[in-house]
Amino acid sequence: MFEQILDNVRQRAPLIHCITNYITTNDCANIVLACGASPTMAEAEQEAADIASVAGAVDINIGNLNTMTVRAMHRAIAAANQAGVPVVLDPVGAGASAYRMDTLREFFSAYQFAVVRGNVSELLAVGGAASNTKGVDAGAADAVTEENLEERVAFFKQLSASLGAVVSVSGAIDIIASPERAYICRNGHPMMSRVTGTGCMLSALTAAFCGANHDQILEAAAAATAVMGVAGDIARKKTEEMGGGTGTFRVCLMDAVSLMDAQTLQGGMNIEIR
Numbered sequence: 001m002f003e004q005i006l007d008n009v010r011q012r013a014p015l016i017h018c019i020t021n022y023i024t025t026n027d028c029a030n031i032v033l034a035c036g037a038s039p040t041m042a043e044a045e046q047e048a049a050d051i052a053s054v055a056g057a058v059d060i061n062i063g064n065l066n067t068m069t070v071r072a073m074h075r076a077i078a079a080a081n082q083a084g085v086p087v088v089l090d091p092v093g094a095g096a097s098a099y100r101m102d103t104l105r106e107f108f109s110a111y112q113f114a115v116v117r118g119n120v121s122e123l124l125a126v127g128g129a130a131s132n133t134k135g136v137d138a139g140a141a142d143a144v145t146e147e148n149l150e151e152r153v154a155f156f157k158q159l160s161a162s163l164g165a166v167v168s169v170s171g172a173i174d175i176i177a178s179p180e181r182a183y184i185c186r187n188g189h190p191m192m193s194r195v196t197g198t199g200c201m202l203s204a205l206t207a208a209f210c211g212a213n214h215d216q217i218l219e220a221a222a223a224a225t226a227v228m229g230v231a232g233d234i235a236r237k238k239t240e241e242m243g244g245g246t247g248t249f250r251v252c253l254m255d256a257v258s259l260m261d262a263q264t265l266q267g268g269m270n271i272e273i274r
């Protein structure tokens, strides 16, 4: 099924409108291209609605907010909701500041999101639980482990129900939850958290997968996570062979997403359903 979802991205090449942060915007545009979709990064409030309403999906990332981009985000999300375009929200740094939390509260009270994708500390904060977020990075104490997995799956299924959105949680163990069902993904490598933007890239990739698969949002979000995880495994191996560090890894990761095919994905992914 995930292979078909990937194939749909390549065949349909959806336009993905991203309003994201300047730290990782180039990586987000490139990962969208690498998977076969078509990115446009547009954050002027004057044009946000025009572009969002004709996109396959919209990616909203609160990594580096300012008054102007928040205004553009409101325009883009409202237009996307009106046009039936799925919106992926990355609540970067949720729990780190009142400004981020207030902005998220405004979004959740006014709009509908298809997927809310972030690291575990961010999604604990979104769910109103104690969070040890370290700025934009997950706090070690919040990690999903084999010991707390059952409890975390239940928490994020519940959060999915209360947000009315798929909740996609990243880390060593990824959880992609709807109210009834969760995919658990155990691919990837710790080096992924030593490169900035792997989470932002995963959110952009999730938007690309949703943009080509409007009728299967949970599976599209899980497939995006699986592709990123398998790409992480491949990149780690290549980096090791080259004796490289995080810079090499970053390039290998992008390569692996662009070269991903059905067979590699099928053979590499480590996914279960709960």
Ligand SMILES: Nc1ncnc2c1ncn2[C@@H]1O[C@H](COP(=O)(O)OP(=O)(O)O)[C@@H](O)[C@H]1O
Pocket: 118, 119, 120, 136, 137, 138, 170, 171, 172, 173, 174, 187, 188, 189, 190, 191, 192, 193, 197, 198, 199, 200, 202, 225, 228, 229, 232
């Ligand atoms: N320790 C880890 N082991 C395996 N994969 C990881 C690990 N940490 C992060 N990842 C992967 O890196 C990507 C980004 O996740 P994460 O670092 O949690 O997001 P963010 O960058 O938003 O904090 C995801 O694909 C996730 O699966």
Ligand SMILES: Cc1ncsc1CCOP(=O)(O)O
Pocket: 021, 023, 024, 063, 064, 092, 136, 195, 196, 197, 198, 199, 200, 201
């Ligand atoms: C370092 C940093 N600071 C503000 S946004 C950002 C990038 C965060 O990217 P990611 O969530 O993918 O680690």
Ligand SMILES: [Mg+2]
Pocket: 090, 092, 093, 118, 119, 136, 199, 200
């Ligand atoms: Mg992030």
